[in-house]
Amino acid sequence: MSEILDRKNMLWEGSRMFLPEHRQALAEQRARADDFIPPELDDDRWDEINRLILEALHSDFPLLIRYVENRRPRERCGFIQKIIPHERRLCLADGRHLYTISFADIYDVEPVSGGD
Template identity: 45%
Template sequence: MNNRLQRGNLLWEGSRMFLPEHKRALLEHRKTISQPDPPHPPDEQQLEAWHYIVDEAIATGRTVRFTLFQNGFFTEQKGQMIGISTERIQCQSITGDIFSIRWQRIAKIEWA
C-alpha cells in the first residue's frame, strides 16, 4: 500500500482530474495574463508633452524614441521626425529607412 501512495509523476496525477472545459479555460486565462493590456488613451497633459517633443524634434532634428503597442506587446523605435498628420507620424530611422507610426499605437514619446 505504501508504494501505491508514492506517485512518481505528480504532474499527471494532479491534472488527470481536469475536465476538458477547465483545461481550455486555464489555457485561455494564461494567454490573457501573458499579454499586457493596451495603453490608455493619453490625457491632456500627456498630449501636450508629446506635442512639445514632436514640435522640438521637427524643428531641431533630434532623435525621438517611440514606445509602441502592437500585436499585444510593447516595442520601441527610434528615429528623426520628418512630418506629422492627423493619423500618422513619419520618421527616418538611424539606418535611413523611413517608417510611419499611427497615433493610436503610441504609448510613449520621449527623447532618445
C-alpha cells in the first residue's frame, strides 16, 4: 500500500470514492493549473505595442507577435496585412498562412531584425 493511502484507518481505507461532481471539479482544477497566464501590461507597454503594430503596417517590416491561443503561449512572425478595429483583431501573414489574432490575446510584440 502506498504511503499516501496508508493512513492507519483500516475501517475506511477500502471505501474511498469520488462523486462524479468531485471528479469533474478535480479534472477542471488540474486543467486550469496548466493554463498559461500572460503578464499584465501597463499603459506604456500597450502604447509601445500599438506603435509597433501601426509602424509595421505602414512601413512593411516583420514583427514577432507573442499571444495566447487555447490557454497556451504562441508566437508568430510575419507582416501585418490589415487591422480590423471594430473586431479588435489584426491579420498577420507569414508567407504561407494568414493568421487572425485578437488584440486581447497579445502580450508582446517586437520587430524582427533582418539577420543579414
